[in-house]
Amino acid sequence: FFFAQGTGLLHMGGGRFFFLLFISCFLLPCFALNGYWKDRCADDKCYGGTMSLCVVNDNEIYGRYSDVGFIRGTVSDGKIEGVWFEAGYSQRNHGGFEWRMTNNDGNAFTGSWWFSDRKCxxxxxxxxxxxxxxxSFAQCGVLLNNGGDDDTLYEGYWASDTDNNQLWLCDDQRSYFHGSGTLTGRNISIAGKAFLDGEVLSASYWTEEGTRGIMLMNxxxxxxxxxxxxxxxxxxxALGRFNEDNLHSADIYRRGDTEDLENQCKLFDSIGGLDWTGSWFDxxxxxxxxxxxxxxxxxNGVFSEIGWIEAxxxxxxxEIMMGTYFVSGSRTDVDQGIFQLQLINNGHTFQGVYTADEETVVWQQDRIDATSAYSAQCFIPDYSTSVGGRWYYGKHPSDIMDxxxxxxxxVEMSYSYNNGEDIGYGIGFTSDSGPHSIRVTWFEEKTDGISMYRTSSSGRLTEFFWEDVDVSFEVEYAVCDDEEVNFQYWGRHSINKLRLLSPVQDPFACARNRELFDADVFKLSSSSASSLFTSLSILFVIVLCL
Structure with missing residues (x-):
């Protein structure tokens, strides 16, 4: 046996006591993990600090790194597997990892890490x-005593031994939380999510100066x-910025007494916090x-790379949002509708309804992200422009979309790609607010699908493309299928950028591949498809007569 010992600090009443916790490792690599580690990577790919690792209970590993992250895993035969969490109420704040020791001394490892929803x-x-x-166990974030099975043990008032920093934390539904505090002399509003039954908390905070920050609590x-x-x-x-002055810090906070915790948690709500900017599960x-x-x-919003909202x-x-949603495809009954949503659960969740095929459907989702850092994923269109015209659609001069x-x-469209060897045809509708966005059902000789298009910066068009999908709810969105890539996402879906060649619309060019239209694609609503195709056919005849 190899033994190591550490001390943990606990409070009981007004006094303190120390205790020794003996841990053992049966294998040298397990014992050798205890210590301070430095990642090997480029400065802009790492945070720049060190990682403290502690092994407890024979094979459990805990660690904190660069004041931004926490890991917890198990050790077995030189292999370490586990989960990581990082500061911030953000969609990229947790995932998994796998390491293997690279020598018998146990002083180096290599491995991989991934985001929680992208193991592949x-x-x-x-x-x-x-x-x-x-x-120390505090440096590694080791939980010494959770006081039972209470997964909201973090609730309450906390104060640091230095800098007079304070936190008031209150539990919300489904492992979310909110709070207020003071940090380096600034009042802050806090929101975040708890993991591992409340042992780890990732949060964002808003300051009086209008700035934002991130927190990690163990x-x-x-x-x-x-x-x-x-x-x-x-x-x-925070990547590559660990050595910048006054940008980050860490401290131990102690529980204190407080009155009216609920109001204290909302003490600085007016500073800022959760609104409709962010991301949600779909x-x-x-x-x-x-x-x-x-x-x-x-x-503005985009959901599952298959539809958009305007509200x-x-x-x-x-707290209430009302508007219209649009889904890829050209059906009139299920590809467009109205909705009304309301923020609940202190802004961590929205709840409401939307209409589809003359029915009202409940719509409720939880928040993933509370920041504006991923606003590019809203693909906000240029409302002054139109998707109409001729677009460059590939690598060759004949790769054209009209x-x-x-x-x-x-909407009517025809296109060619692969140097003109493949052709397609599409019909659809614009957004109610203008021709800056369209939804389309498209047809090719051997396949069909649905798509949507949104103008971006001047002269650019973003295409969201799904193949072998007749209606949006056939899509089961997943980037990964466990550790393998999901073929429907990677093989039958893409997001492409098109460049404008001419804003002039040519009805003959738009109709050139009309023979590819297949009414059988519209199994759920053949009447709407037929009426759209009929109107376009009549229009084309009128153009020919002119």
Whole structure:
């Protein structure tokens, strides 16, 4: 046996006591993990600090790194597997990892890490030990005593031993939480999510100055919690910046007494916090995400890379959003409708309804992200432009897409790619607010599918493309199928950028591949498809006569 010992600090009443916790490792690599580690990577790919690792209970590993992250895993025969969490109420704040020791001394490892929803998409992780000294359990984030099975033990008032920093934390539904506090002399509003039954908390905070930051909290005992913070909007913005002055810090906070905790948690709500900007789960399409961007009571959004919304929020509270959704495809009954949503659960969740095929459907989703860092995923269109015209659609001069838009919002398009060897045809509709966005059903000789198009910067068009899909709800959105790539996403879906060749619409060019139209594709609503195709045919005849 190899033994190591550490001390943990607990409070009981007004006094303190120390205790020794003996741990053992049966294998040298397990014991050798204790210490301080430094990642091997380029400066802009790592945070720049060190990682403290502690092994307890024979094969459990705990660690904290660069004031931004926490890992927890198990050791077995030189292999370490586990999960990681990082600061910030952000969609990229947790996932998994796998390491293997690279020598018998146990002073180096290589492996990989991944985001929680993308296990098939891995990144390298290599590190070497720089100090054999055993870190304290607080430095590793080891939970010594959780006081039972209470997964909201973090609730309450906490104060640091230095800098007069304070936190008031309150539990919300489904492992979310909110709070207020003071940090380096600034009042802050806090929101985040708890993991591992409340042992680890990732949060974002808003300051009086209008800046944002991120927090990571590890519960050490019923009366001790280690808190680290960075003055950056999301964890990615901390890469390579560990040595910058006054940008981050960590400290141990102690539980204290407080009155009226609920009101204290909302003490600085007026500073800022959760609104309609961020991202949400979109379980209607499997593992999809719904990105929303709010600006002056107007909200743009894209969900599961298959549809978009245009909406307004109420001016009084900003908590209610009403608008129209549009889904890839050209059906009139299920590819467009209206919705009304309201923020609940202190802004962590929305709940409401939308209409589809003359029915009202409940719509409720939880939040993934509370920042504006991923606003590009809203693909906000240029409302002053039109998708109509001729677009460059590939690598060859003959790779062309022609799009025509009529006054009633109907769309007809024809295209070619692979140097003209493959051709396609599509019909659809514009957004109700203008020709800046369209939804389309498309047809080719051997396949068909649905898509949507949104103008972006001047002269650019973004295409969201799904193959072998007749109606949007056939899509089961998933980037990965466990550790393998999901073929429907990677093989039958893509997001492409098109460049404008001419804004002039040519009805003859838009109709050149009309023979590819297949009414059998519209199994759910053949009447709407037939009426659209009939109107376009009549229009084409009129154009020919002219």
């Amino acid at each position: 998409d891995r990144f390298g992780w290599a590190s070497e030990k720089i100090d054999d000294s055993r870190p 519960l050490l005992s019923p009366v001790d919690i280690v808190v680290s913070w960075w003055d950056v909007e999301i964890n990615e913005f 379980t209607r399409y499997g593992e999809g995400k719904f990105y929303t961007c709010e600006s002056e009571n107007f909200v 307004n929020t109420d001016e009084e509270t900003g 799009i025509c838009i009529e006054d009633d919002g109907t």
